[in-house]
Amino acid sequence: MSHDQNPAGGQSAPRHTGTRGRSELTGSLRAARLPRWSDLAVAAASVLLACLVGVAAGLDSKVQWGLIAALLFVFGGYALAARVEGRRQAKDRLVTSVVWVAFLAAFIPLASLVWETVKRGVKVLDPYFLTHSMVNISSMDEGGGIYHAIVGSVEQVGLATVMAAPVGLLTAVYLVEYGRGKLAKTVTFFVDVMTGIPSIVAGLFILSLMLLLKAEPFGFAGSLALAILMIPVVVRSTEEMLMLVPNELREASLALGVPKWRTILKVVLPTSIGGITTGVMLAIARIAGETAPVLLLVWGSSYINMDPFHGGQSSLPLYIYQQYATSGGYGASYDRAWAAALTLIAFVMVLNLAARALARWKAPKSSGR
Incomplete structure (x- = not known):
């Protein structure tokens, strides 16, 4: 009787590959991953490159610099992830990057508005300003309140x-x-x-x-x-x-x-x-x-x-x-x-x-x- 056949004439159960075989299989299924700090590194590199491009091109508007940095961050992160992690994971990082850019595009103007209002508003905002009206106060006079x-x-x-x-x-x-x-x-x-x-x-x-x-x-x-x-x-x-x-x-x-x-x-x-x-x-x-x-x-x-x-x-x-x-x-x-x-x-x-x-x-x- 053959060693590969059971007594009933059928094929015997497959042999175990062993611990080494299982570890090799698991290693082959485990894809490469970027470190957690890779997004911060890509963002910093994007800002630096955007500044260099802005200076070299003579762009005076900081909004243009920000748009260049956003584009570099989105597409640079996608290219890096596609090379290391594969296209499927790169698409996920692309969408995540777009969400972060959209969040910053909404947050930065809001934070700038609040900061500008606080910086200019605290000059005359005091108890006197809150408890007095504008009676007998002309537009160019100091004092008065709300x-x-x-x-x-x-x-x-x-x-x-x-x-x-x-x-x-x-x-x-x-x-x-x-x-x-x-x-x-x-x-x-x-x-x-x-x-x-x-x-x-x-x-x-x-x-x-x-x-x-x-x-x-x-x-x-x-x-x-x-x-x-x-x-x-x-x-x-x-x-x-x-x-x-x-x-x-x-x-x-x-x-x-x-x-x-x-x-x-x-x-x-x-x-x-x-x-x-x-x-x-x-x-x-x-x-x-x-x-x-x-x-x-x-x-x-x-x-x-x-x-x-x-x-x-x-x-x-x-x-x-x-x-x-x-x-x-x-x-x-x-x-x-x-x-x-x-x-x-x-x-x-x-x-x-x-x-x-x-x-x-x-x-x-x-x-x-």
Whole structure:
């Protein structure tokens, strides 16, 4: 009987290759890999080469240098990875490099804007600037402050939020939970149209009503225009958050005999409260920097006006515009404009932090054991 055959006449089981054979097979399947610091090395080499090319070509714009460095980083990393790791892994690194370049292209202008605002705004930003108005202060005089503009912004944005947030929330609930047929499609269409309305158009609409009523400029008129701009943002963001709530939660509540309105109030809204709050805060940030409706409907004022229903009011965006327009690019008004811009950024940042805190507080808690 042959050594390779079993007693039944068949072939015997294959022989074991041994430890050495397995290690050789594993080594043949293991592809070469670039070290972890290779991306940083490629980025540094790309920046260095871009600087050399920029100097040699006489390019004065740093943006051109950055574009050259980005192209060198993307294609240089791809070529290196294709040579060492293979084309498949090189494609993955190519996409990763493009994502990093896109991130830096968005982050660098934002960081530059914040840095420039902070550097110029801290020159006159102090307690006096925050607690005084521009009464009896001309455009070229030192001193003055933004207290009247802060009061106007808080009141106008607050009134707009009080009007727009409930309307937007209820509209989104209708579209997600009840909306069927032509009415829902019509509402969705007009929400989409309102999302792209320029702010000046909303201001002109309220201005036409003011002319019909023969009303004088006042702060609440600006709030009405801001509310028009805010409603579609609230509707869209709330609608997306409500659609993320699993249908199983709704079905479980309805199966227990809970009415639909109570299911929405006790199950759907608490589950999505974090996203809804964030959406409302994004809408507030959208309208907090609007200048055209306030300039058209409120006209501004150097005095502190606590009554938004009578007389003109100022606001932070309008204050920035007026101070910069009278500054000519230098002087006390120019510094006050940058300080007001820094205050507006801080105002929006505080609102976003408050929204995140509220979202965490109101988010449903898991009952872990």
